[in-house]
Ligand SMILES: [Cu+2]
């Protein structure tokens with residue numbers, strides 16, 4: 001029982017930078033607190049009430065007031081900049097990161113690797129690689145929290161939120177749901193298993209090979225009839241989806257939006273919300289027809305229709321469906 | 330039995346307590362002092378209910394497994410602990426009890442501007458309180474005190490609407506009290522009581538009132554939307570119907586961050602009165618102290634989304650809210666520095682209220698400094714929704730506000746009851762509370778940085794030792810809170826009879842009888858002195 005850790009394991013690049021600021025603040029605030037407490041104690045003793053001792057009235061001092069307004073302000077601004085810098089990195093996933101789609105629900109975590117592996121309450125990732133979590137919730141708000149990585153991101157119903165990390169140390173770490181989500185909130189926990197790259201490859205090649213997530217998405221794309229409108233030429237009733245992801249899209253109402261994951265997602269669930277310029281709002285909604293997991297597969301598929309970014313070992317680029325027989329790898 | 334029969338001082342001078350007897354004379358009173366006592370009784374009642382929930386929470390967390398309570402029961406405990414403590418104790422504590430009692434006297438008025446509305450406030454509070462009790466007794470509510478959607482609107486079938494209604498109604502009590510104070514401070518000051526002569530207690534309650542009047546309606550709207558959404562399935566917060574759950578968080582925190590200042594500003598006012606009195610000093614930097622509370626009230630409205638750094642708001646919004654949060658930290662720092670320098674070259678005695686003031690400054694400083702941690706974006710992502718945040722706001726709200734409230738109760742007890750509390754017991758209780766508090770909440774900072782999420786019914790075994798420490802502290806704290814209950818009640822009959830000004834303190838409230846007559850002063854005073862004119866008051870003899 002006398003297991004008493006005082007510092008969480010440090011297993012990601014972010015963890016190092018968060019800890020650095022934290023230690024800086026501990027030192028700074030420890031010093032400030034010590035200074036104030038010492039002053040109070042010294043005054044309390046030195047000027048204690050005793051016979052022959054009289055209080056000396058002092059009105060105040062503008063110089064002092066300005067000093068302790070602007071010096072703290074300056075220090076605070078430095079802390080702000082440092083904190084914001086870390087946050088900026090936390091919120092800006094690097095290009096070419098491996099992607100894991102996540103569906104949170106009361107009270108479990110479901111993960112879909114683009115390679116096709118699915119996991120529940122357990123997430124395997126390799127050391128030394130950027131991993132981007134694309135997350136959504138099936139019901140209430142949850143929060144993806146890995147203390148060893150010092151990252152946390154709420155997972156919302158109805159849209160994607162994103163978190164990323166770069167694990168630095170192999171091991172098994174806690175995964176917690178950090179946003180209160182009902183009865184078994186404290187049971188919505190799991191393990192993040194960080195593995196050496198070789199072991200990770202072994203893990204990937206083991207297990208049931210379902211085909212990649214994009215592959216699954218392709219199947220859904222066809223079975224739901226998306227392909228009847230979205231063809232891979234300019235003849236379809238809907239836009240050609242090749243190369244759409246990540247590009248700006250001109251809308252009917254004149255706005256331009258970037259086609260990110262949330263845009264693809266919304267296009268499928270609420271097509272009328274953003275109508276592509278030059279097309280009629282004829283696309284039916286798939287709200288309630290596709291599950292969150294299927295939606296993730298569709299998004300992964302639409303994304304796979306882009307050529308992979310140069311130099312990045314991304315997901316295998318799938319051929320657009322044609323009349324030719326499937327070439328399942 | 331009414332309070333009056335308990336407290337009738339032996340020297341039968343007419344005062345607000347003995348002027349009339351009987352339950353009717355209390356329930357229909359418009360005397361701000363009697364209404365303050367009605368509040369005192371009611372919030373003490375709720376404090377012990379909320380405290381009882383807290384104790385159950387701490388007992389459950391003694392072991393990692395969820396064993397003492399069911400998961401749902403545990404969730405109800407922390408939900409109702411939060412709701413009762415925030416809305417039925419902390420928010421009314423200093424304003425509705427001490428503010429009600431003291432503000433008219435401190436500015437030399439006969440009563441508040443709207444005595445009947447003041448009584449109405451109390452009745453609204455009681456009606457709200459009854460709804461809260463109904464909620465508690467009929468099975469409770471488990472939304473978390475924050476009512477986050479869509480959990481609260483679509484996924485729970487507990488008494489969410491009743492709880493929301495309870496808080497909605499109590500909110501109006503808070504609005505009316507705020508309104509009453511604002512008008513009173515503007516219109517009812519005695520001749521010569523200029524703004525620059527107001528005690529800082531009045532300034533801080535004035536700032537608080539502004540927040541109450543401007544902020545609470547937003548809470549009312551938000552809770553109303555939750556109720557409507559539940560009843561009529563409007564879909565405002567339901568993404569499937571095009572709604573947005575984050576909208577709720579914005580609305581909720583728009584009130585609930587400023588509410589933190591409703592809970593702390595009046596406490597700062599108490600500390601300013603106490604520190605000056607027991608240092609025999611004019612407050613250091615009066616003008617800056619007054620400006621600081623107004624600055625906190627105004628800036629406090631601009632930082633709400635710092636509760637949402639991990640919630641999915643935009644990167645740049647988060648940065649702005651972080652920056653503004655650092656701005657609001659500045660006036661808080663100014664206050665701490667000024668209290669400290671007020672003691673410089675003073676003549677300091679360590680009476681119970683002063684011990685509480687020391688406690689306040691220490692714990693508030695800790696709470697404030699850890700505020701710098703949580704306002705730093707990169708760190709907040711890690712510690713938000715963990716015990717770090719729980720510890721942080723308990724340092725402010727319990728370490729700060731409850732300390733100040735108890736300090737204030739002791740300080741003005743002779744004025745309120747006409748009797749002195751037993752000094753030795755007072756000091757002992759203050760010490761126990763200070764120790765118990767730190768033992769309860771300091772380990773939670775460590776737990777939070779280790780990554781233990783809040784609102785967890787069961788937890789990973791490596792967190793146990795720190796949780797055991799915390800629970801041990803909570804039991805000490807409970808003893809510390811029960812003690813004043815006992816000896817203050819005792820003192821109402823057996824305490825030494827207090828004279829008009831037992832501390833030889835500055836301020837109009839010390840220039841009328843203890844307890845004061847119904848209309849506070851025999852004739853309206855004319856003020857010719859600055860606040861905290863301790864140079865003009867004679868020294869108090871050394872204790873003992
Ligand atoms: Cu959850």
Ligand SMILES: [Cu+2]
Nearest residue numbers: 586633635636
């Ligand atoms: Cu806040």
